[in-house]
Amino acid sequence: MKLDGIAAFVAIAEAGSISEAARRLRLAKSVVSDRLAQLERQLGARLVHRSTRRLTLTEDGLIFLELASQSLRGIEAAAATLAERRGTLSGPLRLSAPVTLTALHIGPALYPFLRSHPQIDLSIELDDRVVDAQAEGYDGVIRHGPMRDSRLMAWKLARSRRLLVASSEYLEQHGTPRNLDELEQHRGIFYSHRGIADWRFETAGRAVQVRGKAGLQVNNGVVMRDAAVAGLGVTLLPLFIAGPQIRDGTLRVIDVGAEPEAEFIYVAHPEGRHPSAKLRALADCLREAFGDPPYWEAGL
Structure with a gap:
């Protein structure tokens, strides 16, 4: 029984498809498929149900997967240990x-x-x-x-650290919020994977969630920062993204009397x-x- 056949089967089970497993293993799809077929012949058991819409494991496949995964991890750990002993x-x-x-x-x-x-x-x-x-x-x-x-x-x-920021233009037009209640009245620029529930603060030893008015939701921090620079609203950004703009004054930090949740x-x-x-x-x-x-x- 070849190790590359077992590795192909585990990759297929984890990826949910032969195509994705081939991508992860950096092999041609036909190679991965052949290795799976050879493993099934050696075991005398069908491990995978194939159809045009989805791929699922058989009962034998589920049983074999658990033991095969453990074996692969053990071999990988053993090889890594030997490499570490050589300082590599x-x-x-x-x-x-x-x-x-x-x-x-x-x-x-x-x-x-x-x-x-x-x-x-x-x-x-x-x-x-x-x-x-x-x-x-x-x-x-x-x-x-x-x-x-x-x-x-x-x-x-x-x-x-994350800080509430907005452009001078936005704050001059809409005012600067001084507390969490006033913050709720402002247009927000939100990270879409977290949504408008992302404004979470800690004050007086308790967690508080503020829901601003959604002006823009996007799944990229640089776009959020640039939207704030353009005056589209208030946003809560990490310093690893907004630091340069805060330093040069393009974005102003807003103090609402509460610290953003620790991240x-x-x-x-x-x-x-x-x-x-x-x-x-x-x-x-x-x-x-x-x-x-x-x-x-x-x-x-």
Whole structure:
């Protein structure tokens, strides 16, 4: 029984399709399909129900998947351990990370790391949605926000302060809110994956949620920032996005007498899956590059 056939089957089960499994494995779809067929012949059992609309596992497939996944993780861990004993970080590492944070800060921090460890095969999927690390086969996910997902084991990389900001033009036309009640009357620019419930503050030891008037909802922080600069409303932005505009006065910070809910940048891995030395080293690299407090807060 060949290991690449087992790896193909596990990838198909996690991806939900042969096409997606082939993309993740960087193989032709026909190769992955052939490996699955060969594995089924060797086992004498049908592992997958194929149809034109969807792919599901048979009862035998479900049983085999659990043991096959454990075996693959064990082999990967053993290979990683031997590499670590030789002082080498090598092999595949698959991550999911936010688009804007990666473009502005994660990417520049990782390039020296990858030059120092050329045997690491790093794959980063940029996506602003909250992904399911376990189901989608990621070794780790980098996220920005409050740490709430109990299915993930997380390591903090940096704190992430968010501030209410708006342009001088908007505030001159509509007034500057001085408290949370007044903030509710203002047009908001919101991150669409969180919606208008995103304005969460902590005051007098309790959490308060403010719902402003939705002026714009978009799933990209840079667009939110640029919309605020254009005078379209008030927005709550992390300093890693809005820091330069606050420094040069393009955006003004609004004090409503309450602190935004604490958020962090963190890397997380599925619970029960042993994190590799590669993931730990990458997290250490990012933590050191960002600093404490993070460099994007300098001068603010």
